[in-house]
Amino acid sequence: MSFLSERVRRHLNEYGSLAKWLIYSCFIGALVGLVAAAFHHGIHWATLIRDQNPWIILFLPLGGVAIILLYRWCGMEKDRGTNLVLVAVRDAERLKLRTAPLIFLSTILTHLVGGSAGREGAALQLGASLSAYAGRKLRLDEKDERIVVMCGMAAAFSALFGTPLTAVVFAMEVVTVGRMYYAALVPCLASSLVGYLTSQSLGLHMQDGYPVSDSLELATLPILQAAVLGALCAALSILFCKAMHAAPRLYAKYLPDPLLRAAVGGALVLGLTLLAGDQTYNGAGDGVIRRMLAGDTIPEAFLLKILFTALTLGAGFRGGEIVPVLFTGCAFGVWAGPLLGLPHGFSGALGMAATFCGATNCPLSSILLAYELFGGHGLTLYALCIGVSYMLSGYHGLYSEQKIIYSKFRPEWVDMKAE
Missing domain, CATH: 1.10.3080.10 (Clc chloride channel)
Structure with missing residues (x-):
């Protein structure tokens, strides 16, 4: 009987862990999805303004100086960008909340003045720093904080790029090639789907991917x-x-x-x-x-x-x-x-x-x-x-x-x- 009760307790703990992670990851997905949607609209606005006023690129040198000063004033001049996110997952290095507003504003400014850059890498930093902060507030231990950071990465990538399955596997695969963090599968999947649906409800991803009509059959x-x-x-x-x-x-x-x-x-x-x-x-x-x-x-x-x-x-x-x-x-x-x-x-x-x-x-x-x-x-x-x-x-x-x-x-x- 004691053996059976032990097995029952173990299974109940497993279901409790599932419920815990569904709650945490859905919260992370909604939070990061909202911020990522705002980030997308900010970049879209910056690009639209530059397209309508091409002379704005004359401010490229000034824009670069402004970004350096912004990071310097916030004590983040030596910020390592996406590399720090990878270290946070692998070695539990602490991510600062201020990373989120800094990468948010500086990436929009880069696009406004005409720098050549993307947004998904910045979104990984955005989602990871927000989720890491949420993990600290939830008093998660070191191992659970790593999963929370991956949830934030998946939610941000999914919300911004509209590829929820890619976002899940990328968050698990990119940190250490050859070692997948399978414990993060369900949490990342929940965060990614919620992030995607949140951004979609705010006007993103109304069309699917890129149209390719001339794909070939296997031969x-x-x-x-x-x-x-x-x-x-x-x-x-x-x-x-x-x-x-x-x-x-x-x-x-x-x-x-x-x-x-x-x-x-x-x-x-x-x-x-x-x-x-x-x-x-x-x-x-x-x-x-x-x-x-x-x-x-x-x-x-x-x-x-x-x-x-x-x-x-x-x-x-x-x-x-x-x-x-x-x-x-x-x-x-x-x-x-x-x-x-x-x-x-x-x-x-x-x-x-x-x-x-x-x-x-x-x-x-x-x-x-x-x-x-x-x-x-x-x-x-x-x-x-x-x-x-x-x-x-x-x-x-x-x-x-x-x-x-x-x-x-x-x-x-x-x-x-x-x-």
Whole structure:
């Protein structure tokens, strides 16, 4: 009888844990979803103002200086961005609540003056800092705080990008490649779904993903074409990551003063914009992605987007890297894919998914991203292209605090940080 009662108590504790996490994660999802929706509308407003008043980009140097001063006044000048979020999950390092308003305001300012940056990476910081604060207020222990931070990451990614399944797996996969935090599955899923529904109720995600109408069926030739494109996207993702890591080092070497660095970086982006003749490479570039998937080809766009983004973020502007990665992959895909015999739009979509995987080292998230953004047609070819990109991108990655546990080539332990 005592054995049975022990088993009953254990099962009751398990159901109690489920109820606890459903309550906590739904609360986190609603909170982060609300803030992420406001963040989206703020970026949309900033982009609209800049589109209507192109002269605003003249304030790029001043905008960079303002962001550095804002972080300095808040005692966060050495903030490590998304890398700190990864450390918070893996090693329980404390996230400060002030990260949320700082990344919120500074990313909107970056988009307003025309810096080249995304929003999802910033959203990870936003969601993680809010959820970490909520976890402290709920007096959760160290292990539960890690799950709460992942809940915030999933909710923010889902609310802002409209891909709830990708958001769940990405939050669990990106921290330590090769080790999934399965204890966070249900909490992250609940947070992601609530975050998505909250943002949708506030006017986001009224249309699903990106339209791709020329996907191919599984056959021998498309398999070879997708594999080759995946290999090319692996090289592209390495170039993107190396540029993102090299830019801040070069700025720091030649311009040690952060204020001067931000001003010069803003001036460089401004000069490049004037040389380009339009603002194709300023901001996140979601509209340009849609144009390219619909038929546009700009052969040099992938290189210019890398350059614009590296100069922007390396100088101290704030924002994410994910949409610039997708832009880069799409621009490269619609140029290289047709040379391999692939359809135009499908090439761009393959390039987006494969380059995202190569830069983040998250193959499962990338396959789900392809499904949620482009639909299920041709998913096997997306998976192949993504897998090849993952394997051949080596141990490079956007986030220097990301750990890669297992070799990509042999079943052996490597336990190293992304290069």
